Amino acid sequence: MKRIGIAGATLCLGLLSAPSWAQLQPNAPWPAFGKDYQNSRSTTLGAPTNGSLRWIYNAGSRTQSSPIVAADGTIYFGATNGIHAVYPNGRRRWHWNAGYSAATSTPAIDANGVVYALVNPSDAILVALNGSTGALLWSLYLGGRNVRSSPAIAPDGRIYVTNGETPGGYLYCVNPDGTLAWRLYLGAEANSTPGFGSDGTIYVGSERHLNAVNPDGTFRWRFPVFYPVRGSIGVTSNRIFFGAWDGVLRSVSLTGTLQWTVASNGIVEGGVTHTPDRVYIVSYTTGEVRAYNHLGTFQWRQGRAFRGTTPAVGADGTIYAMGIGGATMYALNPTNGLVRWGYGMVHANWYSSPAIGADGTVYALNGEGQLHAFGPLAGFLWAGGDVDGWDGDYTGTTAVVQFYQDGELKYEMVAPVNPDGTIELQNTPVGVHDIKVRIHNSLFGRVPSVALEVDQPAAIQVRLLNGDVNADNIVDDADLLYILMHYGQHAPHYDLNGDALIDDADLLIVLFNFGAIGE
């Protein structure tokens, strides 16, 4: 009995003295390409977006990388001119450039705030940078050509990464101190971002297989596919989802047994995205995002020239994916796949995949290294309105508030007006907008370039011309007719001066503003 007790104590000490390696950064909204160990690329955080542009950060360099988001909100991505770190307000935090390209791979950040990234994709090197300062901590030569996969941090704190085409084709396991734990040859090409099981098993694609690898660097099993398996591997508690160059989406059990297949036509370059009840995959050849349930039952498809993008899913289920060869950000309705909004980012990035911040901001990179931040609907606007000719309070009236960017209507809100003519709006778009306000029967008034932010309520004041009873933004015969038809009546809806009665006062307002056009 005593011996067992001692053995137990020794084991306990052994566990305590094990190196405390850092896992994927906790509380980071999107700490790696796959977002989590399972490569779900779906989040439960943040508000929906409406396609309003919050800001653009320009790396001034071409890229096929995708952004990640750290716990403090910093966004990291790679470009031909190195690694960029961007504050949540769109300002540069640092830029690391040691003469290496980091254009084809997405970084990952661990619990110690260390950023791992693949540079020099045609003779690959794994680098570790201080996430706060961008200082180089170490680098490890991997070799290999055309490396497009991204480093993944495992639950054991080690970094797993594949190194592309021959002389690559290996899965590397790297300790957080930069020493090589082991490497395992997977085939002539290995360009897949690994996912992890809860027992630490590494699931990774290669030239002709989906591979299940033990943390000690031995194969657990190999599932033959006979076509390249690229992109990120999706893992759940009882399934592994992956696409391949034969265009087939497969579901395989954790022991390597095929569960189902569905054909998407053409080849699949990107990874899978999964939520508790959906799997999304993109067909490079047909340009479609395709949605299935976990049993492989087809739900919908949406074709917008999607290519190598791997979608991201927001807290409300909205699917974000890069279409038109990666030049346009699309938000798709999870129920039917219909486009909710699109935003042209001009320069194609076929492999660009969005990431989502803690507040719901969606980040996407175009091919010229311009990081775009969209939404979320989480701003606050206080508007003071004064309609000319209106006496008394505004109780019972409503305001229409429109948010424009580049002349394009991005969002419209309807709200009650407080007795004093003020309007308080929550969950507005964020970013710089031209705002148009209409109160009751006024014409629209415009306030240009209002900066709306989540944590900075904006205030505007508008003086509005009166008399547009039929809400077509011009005071003309039609409005005059409404007044005349309701003359002498109690008709608050058509009233212009606040006494609910249609009389000379209202007639005068229409005549005085006759011909006026709103902004």
Ligand SMILES: [Ca+2]
């Ligand atoms: Ca009118």
Ligand SMILES: [Ca+2]
């Ligand atoms: Ca009146």
